Amino acid sequence: MADDKKPKKPGKGRADTGLKVRVKTARGRTASSARWLERQLNDPYVVKARREGWRSRAAFKIIEIDEKCHLLKPGQRVVDLGVAPGGWSQVAAKKVGSTAANPLVVGIDYLELDPIPGVVLLQKDFLDEDAPDQLIAALGGEAPDLVLSDMAAPTTGHHKTDYLRTMHLCEVAADFAINVLKPGGAFVAKVFRGGTENELLAQLKRHFSTVVHVKPPSSRQESVELYLVARGFKGRADQTED
Structure with a gap:
């Protein structure tokens, strides 16, 4: 005490x-x-997160990614896939100026979460067929500027299995981002060391101006996680047709 x-x-x-x-x-x-x-x-990041009021040390990962890549700007709309425990959405809401009266951030997770100021939370599995429509509806029908995904499948202890399951989540998240983002938008997703699948990288490079891998300082060095950051969404055919 x-x-x-x-x-x-x-x-x-x-x-x-x-x-x-x-x-x-x-x-x-x-x-x-x-x-x-x-x-x-x-863990100094755990101590710092508790001291600063973040829900988890993961908040520092998106803070550090944003410092490097300049993703979050006032007024942007953000979708957070696999939002639990909520640190990423906390950071996003603060950076974009999301409020209860004008929510600009929506998060989805099958786990139940306590409310996050300025964030619309959907307790639902992102892999459900109707999840994408519900996310866009929660944003008032507006397209997001940024799609974040810190999703990872529960680990089995078998590296190849864990890698493939998490890559599947990344691929589904990438498809979602390509289908909903505004032109110029960005996509961030967790992947596991071993490299992003060539097919996924090729897909992202077709749709984004730049695609890089980032290992933020707060990501534990022994961890196999990396973050894929795709910026400058080029738009879809339906967005470029006159």
């Missing part, structure tokens, strides 16, 4: 002391869960 009464200044928190917190196994706690908890307690 003493920590609650006297908040520590930035840079003075437990994670910055150089002393590593050790977590022992206990009744009902497996060795793997103890390792996970120990990693969380010693």
Whole structure:
């Protein structure tokens, strides 16, 4: 309780002391869960996210991607696929100026989430057939400027299987983005190290001016995740016809 009464200044928190917190196994706690908890307690991004009010350390990934690629601008409309736990939508809402009166950000996830100020949340599986229409309806029928996807399939421990399942989600998200984005829009999606499938890369390069892979500093170095960033959507035939 003493920590609650006297908040520590930035840079003075437990994670910055150089002393590593050790977590022992206990009744009902497996060795793997103890390792996970120990990693969380010693992760400076977890501490910083809690201090700054972000829902997860993942918020810093989109902050860092945006600092590098300049994606989020005031007044833009954003779709967040796989929104849970909500850090990306929190950042997006703040950057674009989304409010309850004028919501510019919509997120979708099959998990239930607490409300996020300025964000319309749909509790639904993005792979459901009617999900795309519901997302656009939640934006008032307007096309988004940016589609974000931090979706990843639940891991099995088998690298090839996990890679293929997450790549499938990325491909579905890319198809959605190409079908709904405004000209000049952008798409960001999680992929796993091993490279994006050539067919998907070729598809994105046909539709976007630039396509790059980004590994934000807050993405753990041991993690196999990368982020695919496609900018400058060229538009579809129906958008360019006069």
